[in-house]
Amino acid sequence: MGLSITHLGTGSRGNATLLSTESSHILVDQGFSGVQLEKRLSLLDVSPNDLEAIVITHHHGDHGGGALIAQKRWGVPVYANHRTSQELGLLPEFTHHFESLDVLQFSQGTSLLPVPVPHSGADNVAFVASHGGERTAIITDSWIWTDELVHHVHGCQHIAVEANYDSNRLLNGPYPRSLKDRISGRGGHLSNAQTGQFLKQVCTDQTRSITLTHLSEMNNAPHLAESTVLFEIDEMFEGDINISAQDGPHFSHFIGRRDGDGFATNAIQRIARELL
Numbered sequence: 001m002g003l004s005i006t007h008l009g010t011g012s013r014g015n016a017t018l019l020s021t022e023s024s025h026i027l028v029d030q031g032f033s034g035v036q037l038e039k040r041l042s043l044l045d046v047s048p049n050d051l052e053a054i055v056i057t058h059h060h061g062d063h064g065g066g067a068l069i070a071q072k073r074w075g076v077p078v079y080a081n082h083r084t085s086q087e088l089g090l091l092p093e094f095t096h097h098f099e100s101l102d103v104l105q106f107s108q109g110t111s112l113l114p115v116p117v118p119h120s121g122a123d124n125v126a127f128v129a130s131h132g133g134e135r136t137a138i139i140t141d142s143w144i145w146t147d148e149l150v151h152h153v154h155g156c157q158h159i160a161v162e163a164n165y166d167s168n169r170l171l172n173g174p175y176p177r178s179l180k181d182r183i184s185g186r187g188g189h190l191s192n193a194q195t196g197q198f199l200k201q202v203c204t205d206q207t208r209s210i211t212l213t214h215l216s217e218m219n220n221a222p223h224l225a226e227s228t229v230l231f232e233i234d235e236m237f238e239g240d241i242n243i244s245a246q247d248g249p250h251f252s253h254f255i256g257r258r259d260g261d262g263f264a265t266n267a268i269q270r271i272a273r274e275l276l
């Protein structure tokens, strides 16, 4: 059995990523309205009622803004750290609190490790999911990386990481100076070049796939993100690299089984085959 990774959409207008086995579904972040979540999942033959859990990276609206709706409307259990849960006003009866570096165990042998990620005004975490002896990392909203993050992401088979802005586009773009400083400064986001430098430290010959996420619509473009990152890792990375846009779903990869058969829903298998 394998675990498929499908981004329902990433960007400043909402983030959610579905991790699916043949019979279980876990959502990482729920930054969409209830209607949008239902619609995007339905394209994968999944209903919100099928979600075993939603795990939240941090409380910003584009990541956690739809968690409470999922609890109220479908009774989905939400996993979050204390700060995130408090900021989102989550319902205690449907909330599980975690501490960083405590492994979260789910069905079908899937586990998630929350790793702290620096981000302004939030207790943000990345998740490293393990399944079938392989690992995938989901990292977003960071202005820098720590040795601890490098340690846990190093050698993952699949890595999804934000590539938020192109430095030149941000510098020459229409945003006011204060906002430009906030995005590029402490607490903001990773530029394409920073993402490339981070990937250079964590990719190994085990890494088969990279997905760049959370691209700014104003200050970035897929070809800029991809070429800047490839410039850093070209000599060491032979896998596939793709982009998750704001409008998904977008299948990324699967771990835990090389041929990709026998995982998730028929719809996910279909879009996976089209891509692979």
Ligand SMILES: [Zn+2]
Pocket (backbone or CB within 6 Å): 058, 060, 119, 122, 141
């Ligand atoms: Zn954020």
Ligand SMILES: [Zn+2]
Pocket (backbone or CB within 6 Å): 011, 012, 060, 062, 063, 141, 214
């Ligand atoms: Zn964000």
